[in-house]
Amino acid sequence: MSRIVTVGAAQLGPIARSDTRTQVVERLIALLKQGSEHGCDVVVFPELALTTFFPRWYMEDQAEVDQFFEKSMPGTDTQPLFDAAREYGVGFYIGYAELTEQDGQVRHFNTSILVDKSGEIVGKYRKIHLPGHAEHEEYRAFQHLEKRYFETGDMGWPVYRAFGGIIGMCICNDRRWPETYRMMGLQGVEMVMVGYNTPRHNPPSPEHDRLSDFHNHLVMQSAAYQNGTWVIGVAKAGVEEGCELIGGSVIIAPSGEIVARCTGMGDELAVAICDFEMGHSYKNTIFNFEAHREPQHYGLIVERKGAKVTV
Amino acid sequence: MSRIVTVGAAQLGPIARSDTRTQVVERLIALLKQGSEHGCDVVVFPELALTTFFPRWYMEDQAEVDQFFEKSMPGTDTQPLFDAAREYGVGFYIGYAELTEQDGQVRHFNTSILVDKSGEIVGKYRKIHLPGHAEHEEYRAFQHLEKRYFETGDMGWPVYRAFGGIIGMCICNDRRWPETYRMMGLQGVEMVMVGYNTPRHNPPSPEHDRLSDFHNHLVMQSAAYQNGTWVIGVAKAGVEEGCELIGGSVIIAPSGEIVARCTGMGDELAVAICDFEMGHSYKNTIFNFEAHREPQHYGLIVERKGAKVTV
Numbered sequence: 001m002s003r004i005v006t007v008g009a010a011q012l013g014p015i016a017r018s019d020t021r022t023q024v025v026e027r028l029i030a031l032l033k034q035g036s037e038h039g040c041d042v043v044v045f046p047e048l049a050l051t052t053f054f055p056r057w058y059m060e061d062q063a064e065v066d067q068f069f070e071k072s073m074p075g076t077d078t079q080p081l082f083d084a085a086r087e088y089g090v091g092f093y094i095g096y097a098e099l100t101e102q103d104g105q106v107r108h109f110n111t112s113i114l115v116d117k118s119g120e121i122v123g124k125y126r127k128i129h130l131p132g133h134a135e136h137e138e139y140r141a142f143q144h145l146e147k148r149y150f151e152t153g154d155m156g157w158p159v160y161r162a163f164g165g166i167i168g169m170c171i172c173n174d175r176r177w178p179e180t181y182r183m184m185g186l187q188g189v190e191m192v193m194v195g196y197n198t199p200r201h202n203p204p205s206p207e208h209d210r211l212s213d214f215h216n217h218l219v220m221q222s223a224a225y226q227n228g229t230w231v232i233g234v235a236k237a238g239v240e241e242g243c244e245l246i247g248g249s250v251i252i253a254p255s256g257e258i259v260a261r262c263t264g265m266g267d268e269l270a271v272a273i274c275d276f277e278m279g280h281s282y283k284n285t286i287f288n289f290e291a292h293r294e295p296q297h298y299g300l301i302v303e304r305k306g307a308k309v310t311v
Numbered sequence: 312m313s314r315i316v317t318v319g320a321a322q323l324g325p326i327a328r329s330d331t332r333t334q335v336v337e338r339l340i341a342l343l344k345q346g347s348e349h350g351c352d353v354v355v356f357p358e359l360a361l362t363t364f365f366p367r368w369y370m371e372d373q374a375e376v377d378q379f380f381e382k383s384m385p386g387t388d389t390q391p392l393f394d395a396a397r398e399y400g401v402g403f404y405i406g407y408a409e410l411t412e413q414d415g416q417v418r419h420f421n422t423s424i425l426v427d428k429s430g431e432i433v434g435k436y437r438k439i440h441l442p443g444h445a446e447h448e449e450y451r452a453f454q455h456l457e458k459r460y461f462e463t464g465d466m467g468w469p470v471y472r473a474f475g476g477i478i479g480m481c482i483c484n485d486r487r488w489p490e491t492y493r494m495m496g497l498q499g500v501e502m503v504m505v506g507y508n509t510p511r512h513n514p515p516s517p518e519h520d521r522l523s524d525f526h527n528h529l530v531m532q533s534a535a536y537q538n539g540t541w542v543i544g545v546a547k548a549g550v551e552e553g554c555e556l557i558g559g560s561v562i563i564a565p566s567g568e569i570v571a572r573c574t575g576m577g578d579e580l581a582v583a584i585c586d587f588e589m590g591h592s593y594k595n596t597i598f599n600f601e602a603h604r605e606p607q608h609y610g611l612i613v614e615r616k617g618a619k620v621t622v
Contacts, residue, residue: 166620176537215567256522293617295616302609
């Protein structure tokens, strides 16, 4: 028996610093509408999809930083997106900067939500693997200050029943870490959604820049296979405020094969008809965790953060 | 500063059940000699490289099974390989079936050793991720009875200083599990050696057979990148006793790129000049574990063996 969900990878082109939320939401709605015209049940938008990728700038004024954050979701500017989801009957994943108060403390997270076809939020995730740095580094043409502007996510990697399957989320740099997917694989995840903003140029290791597209797909394809799950990876792409972001948005089957992809660097939709059941031929055989994992030998993975050489 | 080690991936063609150890060791020595002629410091042989891949047969007579095991290493038949290593000044990794006595108990492991240029054993590993099954399964044209003939390895994944770098080992199915490489990555591994015997046809999931070469490289390339380590994957290849084994032996750089590969299905050497230092541009930046891993969120990886759906 198949359990089909039709998914759109809704890549975004650049968002200028001066673009308003309203302008961006119009673009998102256009992609959502395109998804509905192509039979999508759900579309996946990128990380921090409502604004420019602001961690590229060092800012000392917290009020200036906070302008990039959403104080409520939906808010006034984003409500039309939720309304469109209900109108078109298409759900979505979207990443945004979340400002919230918990126990009297202001908190800042790099967050994603899953919204169903009725426009209700049915899942949430807060990014755990924050890349980059926390202090201004003069030598960089563009900063990558995620460790300054965000706290580490505090929700783990929950999975949710939605669209007829078991769905998990992660964000950008999370996708490079096999631990991310395994945490969801151990909860039976059938589809992982991940939005990203990835500069082509990484100032600390420019010698890897030529491989950025290869690495992007390599980590998601291997994780799909190793956990018997679909992976939907969606970029903010193109030259944004002078900084080139890679594209290469893809829909990856549990076989590790790329079954749909965006080819440009602007707003673009790629669609695939995905069967949640497909992963089970992996989960029940070569990656039958119950039969084949040996967690008694994996201790260092949780006991040790950094690498230690003791020989 | 470079730290160069020249490595040979010494793929083997089929070994017949009737072939003697002496015949096989002659082939290994020929590859070792070829390695020395091409400047190799070390060559990597496959898993269970001294005999045919015997877990394909169901045997009830333990004495018959034990004929495929080595009671000592080196033994009478394998001593010439160690002598050749010393003569040519080329070390090696080799996989073999190990029969040993520990605390008065006979133990059976799927084992590999690392031998230095003087012919001394300097490292050892016992396979942890045993694939296949423990009981006879009639529907299979060929059995895969590793869970019957071997015990789970009891050494974890130690790493060793050898050939100027930090070297780890794993065996065959271990290479599909990201936990394997991460355990070594957390010990600063710079090169992982892995031999394999992988039938093209997997009876429980024949629908994946067409992808066996793709999956073989995918798991090793992603692991190389994600741990900033070289990976040397070496096959027993070709049609052995009627069962086709995949080839595709490769030397993979810490970038995830394949830098050398075997193209045939017989005895064949592929050589690469490898710089142990290369991985450090990954280990110090995007995969700086101390800066970026979040082990407090990885608990399920060790707490749970099988997947559990709780939503």
